[in-house]
Amino acid sequence: MDCKETERRISRFLANDLTGRELIQFIEHVESCESCKEELTIQYLSSEGIARLEEGKTFDLDRELTEYMHTMVRKYKLRRKLRFGILVLEILAILIIAGVFAYALL
Template identity: 45%
Template structure:
């Protein structure tokens, strides 16, 4: 993923609107690119920080952003596990259907 690609995905990330592949690539890029992480921090500050200031709430943006990135990583792992589970279940259905077909031939 290029920096330009990552920067385009920042608003989608902040809205939790990335698919598994884009989220995985985005998180990897953020872990390895200080410039893009700085841009993410700025956009996070503008989006979340300004809202918090308007509401009069106190906050620690650095901790919140790190939490957001960490939560996104955990959600990605869960989503990837669910995709893998769906493949396993589809395989089981195919095996069961084939078994039922073979049993019907012999009965």
């Protein structure tokens, strides 16, 4: 993913709208590109900072952005594990059904 593509996806990332490989590529690029990380930080600070100032809350948006990025990666990895688990269960179900039919034919 290049810088232009990454910058176009910042708003989708902040809206939790990136999925799968797109999310991982975005985060990998942001973590390796100082310019894109700065742009992400600016957009995050502007959107979250204004909301927090209106609420009168104290905040550390830089830390929160880092935590948000890590949370998104953890969610992605969890979804992958769940999909793998479901696939394993589906295969087991097919094998059990095939075994029942094979036994019934004997």
